[in-house]
Amino acid sequence: MSEETRNGTGSGTGSGAGGGAGIEAYAELASAGPYGVRPGHALITMVEPHPGHEYAYNRWYEDDHYYAGAMAMPWMYAGRRWVATRELQALRGPEKSAVAQPVTAGCYLSTYWITDGRYDEHMKWTVAINKRLNRDARVYHDRTHVFTSFQDHEVTVYRDGAAGPRDVHALDHPYAGLILQVIDAEGPERRAELVERLRSRELPRLLAGSPAAMVTVFRPTPLPGDRMTYVKQVEGVDTRLTLLWFLERDPRDCWQDHFTGLEAMARDGGGGCRVELVAPFVPTVPGTDRYVDELR
Numbered sequence: 001m002s003e004e005t006r007n008g009t010g011s012g013t014g015s016g017a018g019g020g021a022g023i024e025a026y027a028e029l030a031s032a033g034p035y036g037v038r039p040g041h042a043l044i045t046m047v048e049p050h051p052g053h054e055y056a057y058n059r060w061y062e063d064d065h066y067y068a069g070a071m072a073m074p075w076m077y078a079g080r081r082w083v084a085t086r087e088l089q090a091l092r093g094p095e096k097s098a099v100a101q102p103v104t105a106g107c108y109l110s111t112y113w114i115t116d117g118r119y120d121e122h123m124k125w126t127v128a129i130n131k132r133l134n135r136d137a138r139v140y141h142d143r144t145h146v147f148t149s150f151q152d153h154e155v156t157v158y159r160d161g162a163a164g165p166r167d168v169h170a171l172d173h174p175y176a177g178l179i180l181q182v183i184d185a186e187g188p189e190r191r192a193e194l195v196e197r198l199r200s201r202e203l204p205r206l207l208a209g210s211p212a213a214m215v216t217v218f219r220p221t222p223l224p225g226d227r228m229t230y231v232k233q234v235e236g237v238d239t240r241l242t243l244l245w246f247l248e249r250d251p252r253d254c255w256q257d258h259f260t261g262l263e264a265m266a267r268d269g270g271g272g273c274r275v276e277l278v279a280p281f282v283p284t285v286p287g288t289d290r291y292v293d294e295l296r
Contacts, residue, residue, distance in 0.1 A: 029074065033117065037168050038153070040116020042218050043076070044242055045148040046106035046180065046279075053142040054292050060140040061108070062286060069133055070110070073125050075118035078171040082109040082178050082281035085294035091255050092279045093263045098235075099147050099182050099277040106146035107295045109180060109281050111244065113171055119150065119221070147182070147277075151218035151242055155199045158214045159207040167216050170246050175213070175283070177247035181262055182277040188238035190272050191219070195241065202265060210258045211249040218242045240276075251280035 034040075049057035062081070071079050084092075089104040097103040114122050133139050156167040165173045185191040195217065203215050220237050251259065262278045284291065 029121070033121075034115060035118075036116055037077075038116040039078070039113035039167055039170075039216070040153050041114035041119045041122075041221075042151045042153065042216075043070070043110070043112040043114065043149075044151055044180070044218070044244070046100070046109045046146045047148070048105045048107060048144045048146050050142040050144070051296070053140075054295055055289055057140055057143055058108075058284075058289055058292050061110075062284070064138060065133075065140070066110070068138065069126075069130060070112055073122060073129065075115040075122045076112050077115060078113040078168075080111050080171040080178075081284040081286070082111070083107060083284050083291045083295075084109070084279060084281050085291055086296060087252060087294070088280050088282065091251070092277070094275065094278075097277045098184070098274075100279070103277070103279075105144070106279070108284075109178070109279075111171060111178070113168070114150075116153070119152070123150070147180075149220040149242075150223065151220045154195050154217040154219055154241070156214055156216045157199055157203040157207065159210065159212060164213055167214060170214065170216065170244075173246075175246045176249050177251040178281045178283075179212070179243075179245035179247065179251065179259060179262070180277065180279045180281065181243040181245065181275065183241045183243065183265075183273050183275055184236055185239045185241070185273045191239055191241065194273050198241075198243075206262075206265065211247050211254045212245045212258075213248055214246050216244045216246075218244075250282060252282075255280065 047057075066079065066081065070076055084107045086104075089107065092100075092103045095103055100106050130139070153167075158164065183194070185194045198217060203217075206212075207215065218241070220240050220242065222237050245259075247254070259278070259280070263275050265275060282291070
């Protein structure tokens with residue numbers, strides 16, 4: 001399949017600008033290749049709207065970009081937006097974070113699942129459509145990407161074993177909160193060991209009796225060279241892990257009892273890594289500006 005056809009820009013007739021040969025390419029794409037439901041990859045993006053642009057950014061992202069720049073794309077099958085009010089930002093740590101400077105930066109978080117084995121196809125599409133959106137003045141530039149990366153799934157650990165929603169449901173299930181945790185292993189050769197320690201010891205211990213139903217663990221991948229220039233290249237590709245804790249309670253109601261120790265998790269678990277960010281969020285309410293007036 002040609003690049004032109006894959007990106008839906010082929011010539012021809014039909015209901016859209018990519019009709020004819022372009023439309024036939026959709027059938028070709030769907031007829032072969034992986035199409036399971038496992039979240040093999042994720043897009044995790046934490047963004048800070050510039051001061052004074054909070055309302056405009058929220059409406060642009062929610063009314064346009066969430067769909068045209070994400071959910072309408074092939075193989076991206078689930079998404080959820082999250083927000084950190086100033087009260088939630090105050091719970092973050094560590095104070096000297098390698099991810100967010102200051103640690104309160106990044107009050108909106110978006111998370112998306114991508115079908116396992118379809119990362120390359122999705123990336124071709126996403127780069128092309130975001131270039132088009134930028135040309136058409138449909139990209140909001142008064143924002144800063146604090147932490148944005150595509151990531152590969154490593155493991156999911158559940159509190160209740162086989163009971164309850166699976167990771168495939170996590171972005172559709174009405175969870176009350178989310179914790180974004182970023183950890184760096186001491187070196188590339190230590191990351192696999194860290195994943196195994198988290199899977200077998202640390203996460204089961206921390207999940208037991210907590211309001212967190214599951215933790216998904218991802219590792220970042222480099223962004224393509226032809227990415228949009230306002231998104232910086234991913235750091236820590238060989239050492240970093242990203243953990244998403246899905247909470248059944250609002251993090252503001254249970255932080256002190258269950259999650260203040262996440263900053264020290266790596267140290268207490270035997271060392272070999274650094275916790276770079278622990279940041280709680282609550283879900284946005286689609287179609288509204290709820291929480292926007294609580295960001296600053």
